[in-house]
Amino acid sequence: AQSVSQHNHHVILSEAASLELGCNYSYGGTVNLFWYVQYPGQHLQLLLKYFSGDPLVKGIKGFEAEFIKSKFSFNLRKPSVQWSDTAEYFCAVHGSSNTGKLIFGQGTTLQVKP
Amino acid sequence: GAGVSQSPSNKVTEKGKDVELRCDPISGHTALYWYRQSLGQGLEFLIYFQGNSAPDKSGLPSDRFSAERTGGSVSTLTIQRTQQEDSAVYLCASNPGTASYNEQFFGPGTRLTVL
Numbered sequence: 001a002q003s004v005s006q007h008n009h010h011v012i013l014s015e016a017a018s019l020e021l022g023c024n025y026s027y028g029g030t031v032n033l034f035w036y037v038q039y040p041g042q043h044l045q046l047l048l049k050y051f052s053g054d055p056l057v058k059g060i061k062g063f064e065a066e067f068i069k070s071k072f073s074f075n076l077r078k079p080s081v082q083w084s085d086t087a088e089y090f091c092a093v094h095g096s097s098n099t100g101k102l103i104f105g106q107g108t109t110l111q112v113k114p
Numbered sequence: 115g116a117g118v119s120q121s122p123s124n125k126v127t128e129k130g131k132d133v134e135l136r137c138d139p140i141s142g143h144t145a146l147y148w149y150r151q152s153l154g155q156g157l158e159f160l161i162y163f164q165g166n167s168a169p170d171k172s173g174l175p176s177d178r179f180s181a182e183r184t185g186g187s188v189s190t191l192t193i194q195r196t197q198q199e200d201s202a203v204y205l206c207a208s209n210p211g212t213a214s215y216n217e218q219f220f221g222p223g224t225r226l227t228v229l
Contacts (some may be wrong), residue, residue, distance in 0.1 A: 004156070034217075043117070044157075044205070044220040090156060100145055100164060100211065101173065102218060104157040 002027045004093050006105035013081050014113050021076040021108050023091035032094040033074040034102065035065055039087045047089070050074065061085070083114045116140070118221035120206050126227045127196055135191040135224045137206030145211030146189050147218060148181060152202040160204075163189065164211050196228045 007022035025031065035047040048059025055067040065076045074091060088109050092102040119138045127133050139146050148160040159173040163183045174180070178196075183189040193200055203225050207218040 006156075036220075043222050044207075046217045049217065092157075100162050101147060101159040101170065102149075102157070103159070104149075106154075106156040 002093065002095055002103050004091055004103050004105035006089075006091050006108050008108045009106065010109045010111070012111045012113065015083055016080050017112075019076070019078040019081045019085070019110070021089055021091075021110070023074045023076065023105060025072050025074070025091075025093045025103070027072075027093060027095045027103075029095055033065070033067055034092040034094070035059065035063070035074075035076050036090045036092060036104075037087050038090070044090070047076070081110075081112050083112045086110060086112045118206055118208055118219055120204075120221040120224050122224060123222060124225045124227075126229065128229050129198060130195055132192065132194045133196055133226065135193075135204050135226070137189045137191070137208075137221060139187065139189070139206070139208030140219055141187075143208035143210055143219075144186065145209050145216075145218075146183060147207040148189070148191050149205045149207065150202045151205060151223070157205065160191070193226075196226075198228050201226055201228045 003026045005024045033050045036044045037047045038044045047063050048057050050057045050067045058064045063078050067074050088107050090107045091105040094102050121136045144165045146163045149157040151157050161181045162170040178194045181191045203223040205223045206221045209216040209218045
């Protein structure tokens with residue numbers, strides 16, 4: 001069965017620290033990969049996505065993610081976090097055989113201390 | 115333009131009662147999805163509608179759950195004989211549905227509490 005695993009459930013960082021959130025998926029075919037973010041009290045929104053081409057993708061607010069096919073990974077990074085990055089982050093996969101549904105990881109709660 | 119809207123925002127019900135949750139997708143979006151987010155869990159896919167095609171119901175956890183989409187727009191998720199384990203946030207999403215890499219736009223969710 002397809003699955004997505006996010007290694008870190010709760011991360012606490014100080015402002016200006018670097019961030020890397022791990023995401024691994026289990027799926028043998030072609031995939032589209034997404035990171036969604038949910039800020040406190042707000043809707044889920046797209047942070048970035050990969051569907052083809054350059055495996056290093058850049059998203060909003062200085063976030064980037066690298067698709068490493070051989071490792072089935074799509075880790076999220078940011079060189080310097082801000083207090084406003086405090087949120088819950090979800091990795092999601094759409095597999096080519098799926099009808100359109102996304103398979104989500106369990107989510108990582110990021111707390112940035114000012 | 116308006117985003118995905120859901121109603122009610124909160125619903126408290128007693129065990130055994132039926133509930134209906136509503137989703138209004140973004141106008142023109144042909145694909146509509148329902149997900150469930152339980153405490154401490156990721157989002158769990160429930161059901162997917164794409165245009166006039168038969169819906170993908172593979173994620174519905176039991177036959178107490180059903181959903182319909184009328185006129186290709188508004189969708190209603192119905193949970194019959196609610197149980198305490200049904201307590202969760204139910205999220206609706208929509209997208210143009212024409213390509214697999216399309217972003218899904220999420221609504222604010224309905225928080226369901228079953229007492």
